[in-house]
Amino acid sequence: MGPKVAVLGAGSWGTTFGKVLADGGARVTMWARRPEQAHEIDEAKRNSQYLPGINLPRSIRATHRLAKAVEGAEQIYLSVPSKTAREALKQLRPPVARSDAPIVSLMKGVEKRSGMRMSQVIEEVLGCDPDRIAVASGPNLALEIAREQPTAAVVSSTSRETAELIARTASNPYFRTFVNTDVAGTEFGGVLKNLIAVAIGIVDGVGYGENTKASIITRGLVEMTDFAVAYGAQAETMHGLAGLGDLIATCQSPLSRNNTAGRLLGQGYTLQDVVSHMEQTAEGLGSVEPMLKLARAKGVEMPIVQQVKMVLDGTMNPKDIAPHLTTDDDTPQGERTQNGQDDRGGALRRAFQRARDLFRDGGGSARRDRS
Numbered sequence: 001m002g003p004k005v006a007v008l009g010a011g012s013w014g015t016t017f018g019k020v021l022a023d024g025g026a027r028v029t030m031w032a033r034r035p036e037q038a039h040e041i042d043e044a045k046r047n048s049q050y051l052p053g054i055n056l057p058r059s060i061r062a063t064h065r066l067a068k069a070v071e072g073a074e075q076i077y078l079s080v081p082s083k084t085a086r087e088a089l090k091q092l093r094p095p096v097a098r099s100d101a102p103i104v105s106l107m108k109g110v111e112k113r114s115g116m117r118m119s120q121v122i123e124e125v126l127g128c129d130p131d132r133i134a135v136a137s138g139p140n141l142a143l144e145i146a147r148e149q150p151t152a153a154v155v156s157s158t159s160r161e162t163a164e165l166i167a168r169t170a171s172n173p174y175f176r177t178f179v180n181t182d183v184a185g186t187e188f189g190g191v192l193k194n195l196i197a198v199a200i201g202i203v204d205g206v207g208y209g210e211n212t213k214a215s216i217i218t219r220g221l222v223e224m225t226d227f228a229v230a231y232g233a234q235a236e237t238m239h240g241l242a243g244l245g246d247l248i249a250t251c252q253s254p255l256s257r258n259n260t261a262g263r264l265l266g267q268g269y270t271l272q273d274v275v276s277h278m279e280q281t282a283e284g285l286g287s288v289e290p291m292l293k294l295a296r297a298k299g300v301e302m303p304i305v306q307q308v309k310m311v312l313d314g315t316m317n318p319k320d321i322a323p324h325l326t327t328d329d330d331t332p333q334g335e336r337t338q339n340g341q342d343d344r345g346g347a348l349r350r351a352f353q354r355a356r357d358l359f360r361d362g363g364g365s366a367r368r369d370r371s
């Protein structure tokens with residue numbers, strides 16, 4: 001018999017992940033805020049609003065009572081929009097204090113006010129040991145997985161044991177989960193690819209073709225890597241499932257809400273129009289500002305994300321987004337990342353600055369992951 005698990009949040013990803021877990025043998029109880037949604041999942045084994053046409057496993061249970069969902073749970077998965085994560089977590093404090101169940105974030109956003117990653121918000125609100133926290137990410141478009149199309153994902157935790165436990169539970173014949181211990185890289189990959197997917201949507205909406213998109217994806221990966229490495233992540237994580245893998249899926253798919261939001265902006269709709277049109281969460285729209293703030297704090301240049309912000313603010317015509325892939329200056333620049341290139345004084349200076357910051361903080365990347 002598989003572990004008893006709770007999945008909190010019954011939108012498209014929470015429900016799909018509940019199915020992944022149940023199809024891997026776990027005993028799943030979903031928590032939905034709305035009683036009628038909990039009732040539909042529990043009785044009809046359907047979530048018609050978020051996963052139309054999908055039959056959920058017969059074993060899945062659902063409730064709108066949080067305490068009932070987490071009672072006796074050996075693992076707890078959280079899948080709400082990042083802007084509501086803190087509020088949802090506060091309700092979890094009493095039951096979590098009574099258990100030692102790992103807490104797994106399925107979310108791909110940062111907290112707008114603080115710029116904190118979701119694992120950091122979990123650690124702060126629940127006050128639990130980081131080794132008990134895991135995050136899941138990767139090229140994971142919910143509807144494709146709900147249709148049981150073969151997919152890979154990655155689970156990360158500062159404790160390899162926790163990551164392996166969650167990866168074993170979140171695996172089934174159509175869903176294969178890998179592990180790593182680079183929590184910051186895994187989370188930032190999921191946040192950053194959303195921003196690049198918005199850019200791709202914008203140029204799609206304008207009507208530009210594959211050269212423009214390939215240029216943005218490739219240079220976008222450089223921005224993602226520079227940012228993540230500046231925050232103590234490993235560059236190789238950005239080239240794995242949580243980085244490049246997810247970047248490809250999100251930038252290519254019309255199923256992506258971030259890509260869709262960008263496309264509408266590129267077609268000339270305002271941000272306000274787009275937000276009111278979207279029925280599901282497009283995390284990228286709310287992440288642009290906090291991520292640029294974090295980038296500035298480390299001296300990381302993110303010209304593509306900066307241009308996305310200008311389109312969101314209405315200060316740049318979407319059709320102008322692609323040609324200037326740098327906001328720096330007109331000097332030809334090396335193609336490698338800021339961290340890798342040795343042909344620009346600025347990059348070298350920043351690398352020294354980061355090394356000095358790291359040294360001053362007294363530790364390497366693993367330690368910084370826990371901050």
Ligand SMILES: NC(=O)c1ccc[n+]([C@@H]2O[C@H](COP(=O)([O-])OP(=O)(O)OC[C@H]3O[C@@H](n4cnc5c(N)ncnc54)[C@H](O)[C@@H]3O)[C@@H](O)[C@H]2O)c1
Binds near residue numbers: 050
């Ligand atoms: N959909 C995907 O393909 C996918 C894949 C991977 C990761 N994610 C990430 O998963 C997270 C959730 O996204 P989603 O796609 O399920 O969004 P969604 O818009 O489909 O659903 C969000 C759900 O959260 C519920 N909710 C909102 N605030 C809540 C609160 N305070 N308490 C309880 N429930 C609340 C909503 O009622 C809704 O059921 C996001 O961070 C997203 O980036 C989504």
Ligand SMILES: O=P(O)(O)OC[C@H](O)CO
Binds near residue numbers: 138194258
């Ligand atoms: O629909 P999106 O844009 O939130 O993307 C969903 C997943 O994150 C893809 O991995």
